[in-house]
Amino acid sequence: MSKNRKPEVDAAIKDVDYNKNSYQIELRTNHGAILLDLLPEVAPGHCSNLIGLARIGYYDGVMFHRVINGFMIQGGCPLGTGTGGPGYTIKAEFNATPHVAGVLSMARTNDPNSGGSQFFICLGTHAYLDRQYTAFGRTADAASLEVVRKIGNLPTNSSDKPLQAATIEKATVIARPKA
Incomplete structure (x- = not known):
């Protein structure tokens, strides 16, 4: 099992306050930037987890290891295989x-x-995923969705791994005070 990164994540999110701030994650990829609006009103634990992992640099250099055209792009595995994780799990927030x-x-x-x-x-x-998987954010703008689609159109092998690298170069947390 991977090293447990939970203590680092917990330390990195001590200042997260959803009442005072709105949060975004920018995934700078080798195909362009994906800006994500987080939805803490429906899945605060998942949002905090992503913020913490991004702040400790967990996603930097990690690839989108699974791409299925018309379905989704998947990333966040430090091994690039779909089998790795942060050494802990979190509860679903359907x-x-x-x-x-x-x-x-x-x-x-x-x-x-x-x-x-x-x-x-x-x-x-993909309505069959509704209430079965925890949705906790969305692309913030058309340009971000276009980058997601660009990665989604990459040719893949029989294991859905892109033949051309699709890498998160840097994940950055953006906190904006609420009006």
Whole structure:
């Protein structure tokens, strides 16, 4: 099992305050920037987890290891295989957010409470995922969704791994005071 990064994540999110700030994550990839609006009103634990992992540099240099055109792009595995994680899991926060193009959701195994660091961004509408996977963000603008689609159109091998690298060069947390 991977080293447990939970203590680092917990330390990195001590100042997170959803009442005072709205939060975004910018994933700077080798295909362009993806700006994500987080949805703490429906999944605060997942949002805090992503913020913490981003702040400790967990996603820097990690690839989108699974790409299925028309379905989703998946990243967040430090091994690039879909088998790695942060050494801990978080509880599911199923909610009514529909899985439509641009929605950020937590990847998991058959166990609903097995999410950790791997996430996916939808390329289309997938209602069968609703209330089965934790949606906790969405692309903030058309340019970000276009980058997601660009990665989603990459040719892949038989294991859905892109033949051309799709790498998160840097994940940055943006906190903006609420008006």
